Amino acid sequence: MAGAAPSKSRLRADARRNSEQIRAAAIGAFQGQGLTVPLEEVAKAAGVSKATIFNRFGGRIGLIEAVIEEVVASELFAVIDHTRTIDDVGERIAYYLTAIRDLQYRQPAFNDVLLQTYPHSQQLMEICRVGSEANEELIAAARASGALRPEFTAADLHALVVDNALALKHGKRPPRDDYDRRTIYLLDGIRGRSSPSGER
Template structure:
């Protein structure tokens, strides 16, 4: 079956699309993926209907910007983690870097909580994080770098619990948050 070429957008439609995308990048990055679309539209200087016309709604808009907001950074964390020579070092880096991402980018918490399960891209990011968790647990256990009772479900729960606390709780001061990251690492790593 022959596919029709994508329609060429008028200059004003291209400009609106670019404005929506830039507004979504800014608003989602700073406040998370659940920000009302009315606020994204206002930041872009368009109507909410224009977002639906251009992107099909929230999930389409999220999928347009999620790489720049979360996926690229998570890929960077995974790549750097895999480059480290020692299992304990990989665990410490990954847990610290993920907690930093969760603190700095509220959208990461929406991704990790699977807030939009109809987004294939978000679910792919979660799958990749799950694979990294499994790899870290297997390597950490083999090297004796983890407390013997720590498993994949525990590492997953630590990430999800942190996402819930940051999304729905009072935001802690950075120094307190970093101190608590140390507590988490002390609890899961062997002495």
């Protein structure tokens, strides 16, 4: 712990308190409205002025990077990790796509990461990269097992998710049960004919 945040101890007490309030407000705002929420709104929720966000975090990207772990990265990585533990490839795909779409529905910020709204943030780009790798890994496994139709590519999967991100970002969110039903249509459309439900 020592040395991890030496700069913090150099902060005055009020500054440290404000930083914490801003972080908390940012987490709430990003989760509710995505990463593009006006900084003014975050500031208001934190009870400080917009300029203080610039003082403490240097701007939107600094603020995002200070909280992105809690807002989306941890959840995304949990999904990816859990996906890897599923043996049956058909199930693995169903779980992955469902979980990603769930994340997209619940966390507008996730879509902003996915759509690379802030390409200047290394950290955000890194999250994207990890996601893409998970995609490709999954498609490779699917191809080997025939769980997906053979012509289905990683680019197809990517497009599926990105298009959904755009629809959620720019359109109006459907009721949850409609959304979930449509997830099933998607899964059925990309599944291979061979293993309709696999073993077990």
